[in-house]
Amino acid sequence: MIAITGAAGFIGSNLAHRMSAAGRDLVLVDHSPTAAKAINWAGLGRFRFVPMERFRDDLERGEFQGIEAVFHLGACSSTTETDWAFLAENNVGYTQSLWTWCAAAGVPLLYASSAATYGDGSQGFSDRTPPTELKPLNLYGKSKNDFDAWALAEVAAGRPRPPVWAGLKFFNVYGPRETHKGTMASVVWHARRQVLETGEVRLFRSNDPAYPDGGQRRDFVFVEDCVDHMLWLWSNPEASGVYNSGTGTSRTFLDLVHAVFAALGREPRVRFVDMPPELGKQYQNYTRADMTKLRETGYATPATPLEEGVRRALAWPDAPAVAAVG
Numbered sequence: 001m002i003a004i005t006g007a008a009g010f011i012g013s014n015l016a017h018r019m020s021a022a023g024r025d026l027v028l029v030d031h032s033p034t035a036a037k038a039i040n041w042a043g044l045g046r047f048r049f050v051p052m053e054r055f056r057d058d059l060e061r062g063e064f065q066g067i068e069a070v071f072h073l074g075a076c077s078s079t080t081e082t083d084w085a086f087l088a089e090n091n092v093g094y095t096q097s098l099w100t101w102c103a104a105a106g107v108p109l110l111y112a113s114s115a116a117t118y119g120d121g122s123q124g125f126s127d128r129t130p131p132t133e134l135k136p137l138n139l140y141g142k143s144k145n146d147f148d149a150w151a152l153a154e155v156a157a158g159r160p161r162p163p164v165w166a167g168l169k170f171f172n173v174y175g176p177r178e179t180h181k182g183t184m185a186s187v188v189w190h191a192r193r194q195v196l197e198t199g200e201v202r203l204f205r206s207n208d209p210a211y212p213d214g215g216q217r218r219d220f221v222f223v224e225d226c227v228d229h230m231l232w233l234w235s236n237p238e239a240s241g242v243y244n245s246g247t248g249t250s251r252t253f254l255d256l257v258h259a260v261f262a263a264l265g266r267e268p269r270v271r272f273v274d275m276p277p278e279l280g281k282q283y284q285n286y287t288r289a290d291m292t293k294l295r296e297t298g299y300a301t302p303a304t305p306l307e308e309g310v311r312r313a314l315a316w317p318d319a320p321a322v323a324a325v326g
Contacts, residue, residue, distance in 0.1 A: 001025045001066050005052060005098075006074030008033040010178040011112070011170065013040035014223045015071055015230065020045045027064060029055045030074060036180035056094065059101050069164075069234055072098050072111040077184065079116065079138045079282070091143035096150065099162065108164035110230050113148050113242060115171040115219070115287060116141030125219075126290040127169060127244045137282035144169075148242050155240075164240055166233040168226065171246035171289050174309065175223030176316035187253065188220075188313055191260040200269035201257045207280045213272045214254035216285045219246040222309030225301075232299045239297040246289025247303035259310040 002019050006012040007028035016026055026047035030037070041047070050058060052074055058064065075091045095111055102109040118125050119135045131149035136142045148167050155161050174186035181189070191201045205213045229245045254270065261268040275283065291303075304312075 003027040003067050003070045005029040005072045008037040012073040013177045015227050018227050040177045056097050067107050069108040079140045084139055087139050087143040092147050095147050102162035103160035109162040110166045113167040113169045114144040115169050117145040127293050164237040167242040168245040171219040171221050173221050173223050175313045191257050200271050202271050202273050203253050204275040205272045207275050208285045211285050215252050217250040217252050219287045219289045221246045222304040225304050243294050244289035248291035250288035251306050259307045263311045263314040
């Protein structure tokens, strides 16, 4: 039995489908899913739904027997959230509770960290950099970094820990089952919607002279690659730690947009618009995951090329529903 929190969300639902296809029984944990999120579970085999608000208490009461692993992907991921007390409990305290339970029960724990922990990238994107040296640009990134620091401190102090544990710093993830995310969805999702509705894609003008318009760069990673990373780390207990989950390659927004147009069979039409001032204060013009640490554990699966990943994402059956989103 596999427990997945955030299971109606983007990465969580893709992991659930992979696990279901492998014949695993599932405990799917989330807030009561909206219709837009519930569709992410269409086609799943047997599973039990547990509200996020109840899951910790149910664990502590011994409601679940035979859990093989907890994949904790539920969190507030809004980079504009300003309520630190909420983030401290929802993103840090909740994860600490699951860590404590998994340590006592001898159950592996894999959880979502974030590339937002790297801040403006001035210190690079190495998962070997101690969290205490990183300076996230927003409170969401701080919450993820705070838990990474706490987990590593627990291990360093020799206190109880799960038998297998890994925090994954997800970079710019895209793929199927992200329709529900709305404004927080990937650039691939937004580009597809804009092309189908207007025939063009709008990109932000650069706010840094080192990057031309559309030349801002990201490590765009296909969601199935992230699932591969999680499953590899789960099966390799000696590799426990904090890891990047990206491709190791940085591509421009124009590269991505041209891939979207190609997948849709359209000629590229791009219009540049000014970046909102508030966004500019915390905007990353460049990200590229250093994947060396994961590769050194023996993980050898090549990253999905951007053009192939975009083609696979846009071929997903939810494309018509996305086109109708206003």
